[in-house]
Amino acid sequence: MSTPELPELEILRRDLEKEVVGKKIKTVEILGAQTAKRGGTKKALVARLEGIKIDSVARRGTTIVIGLESGEKLLINLGDASGLRRNQNKDEVLAGTAVVITFTQSGQLRLLDPKKSSEFFVVTEEELTDAVGVMGTDLIEEPIPWTKFGEMVLRRTGKLKQILMDPSMLVGIGPIYSDEILFEAGLRFDRTPETLSTQEIRRLSRASVEIVHDAVKHGGVTVGPDGFLNLHGQPGGYGDLINVYKRDGQMSPRARG
Numbered sequence: 001m002s003t004p005e006l007p008e009l010e011i012l013r014r015d016l017e018k019e020v021v022g023k024k025i026k027t028v029e030i031l032g033a034q035t036a037k038r039g040g041t042k043k044a045l046v047a048r049l050e051g052i053k054i055d056s057v058a059r060r061g062t063t064i065v066i067g068l069e070s071g072e073k074l075l076i077n078l079g080d081a082s083g084l085r086r087n088q089n090k091d092e093v094l095a096g097t098a099v100v101i102t103f104t105q106s107g108q109l110r111l112l113d114p115k116k117s118s119e120f121f122v123v124t125e126e127e128l129t130d131a132v133g134v135m136g137t138d139l140i141e142e143p144i145p146w147t148k149f150g151e152m153v154l155r156r157t158g159k160l161k162q163i164l165m166d167p168s169m170l171v172g173i174g175p176i177y178s179d180e181i182l183f184e185a186g187l188r189f190d191r192t193p194e195t196l197s198t199q200e201i202r203r204l205s206r207a208s209v210e211i212v213h214d215a216v217k218h219g220g221v222t223v224g225p226d227g228f229l230n231l232h233g234q235p236g237g238y239g240d241l242i243n244v245y246k247r248d249g250q251m252s253p254r255a256r257g
Helices: 006-020 042-047 128-132 146-154 160-164 175-185 198-217
Strands: 025-030 054-060 063-068 073-077 083-087 097-103 108-112 119-123
Touching: 006 054, 006 063, 006 083, 006 108, 006 198, 025 042, 042 119, 063 128, 073 128, 119 128, 146 198, 160 175, 175 198
Parallel strands: none
Antiparallel strands: 025 097, 054 063, 063 073, 073 119, 083 108, 097 108
16 A cells, blocks of 8 residues: 555544544654654754644645644654554554654654655644645535545546546545545546536446445455554555455456356
8 A cells, every 4th residue: 555545534634533633742752864854853843742732623625734732733644654653651652653742641653654655744724724734625624525525526637537636626535535436436437528428427436435335334444564553553454455456457346256
């Protein structure tokens, strides 16, 4: 698995909301300079975090937004094979750990970034929108009628798989869920918008929403040795329900016999 997709990011947000809201940051250790480079110098970044209480955890697209009592926001963009873990202080620090946040009570939060492709930085409220950037539709946060979904698709050119993976169209849909959505909708990856019937657009819209919500319900999907693990290091349960991604050469779940 590469970068975590929308369901996995939402699962992390929900876990973080339960685990760290109300906690006071005692110390911050930056072990991966590349991961934190967007935050300025290590000293300046640490100074904006230590001694500060966490007020909230939200998600803006694929960015995890941790609200601080100072009014600033700690932003985390997870990259390839990266993750967040809740640990006890005594737990072994794994290779690839980029940031260790220790709370005054109840252990640590660690950012694992073995490929140095994540981002960890603090912004003001006024800087938040620019820092997050332009986003497409969030299928978890924004209920979307199939008619609007269809309009979005029909305004675009190219193959359906690439359209679904375009972050200006839908946030957080990557190779796994684009495959699953298209399979559920009964559409080939290389179909183009102008060839779709009204019925096919409705199926595509419905599949997009249902697949994402089902994945969240089942704890996300873990694919491969560096696949997604939740905040407590546990794999997702949606892998058993995957129909097509990485199933080359296997019998189709729709096959009989």
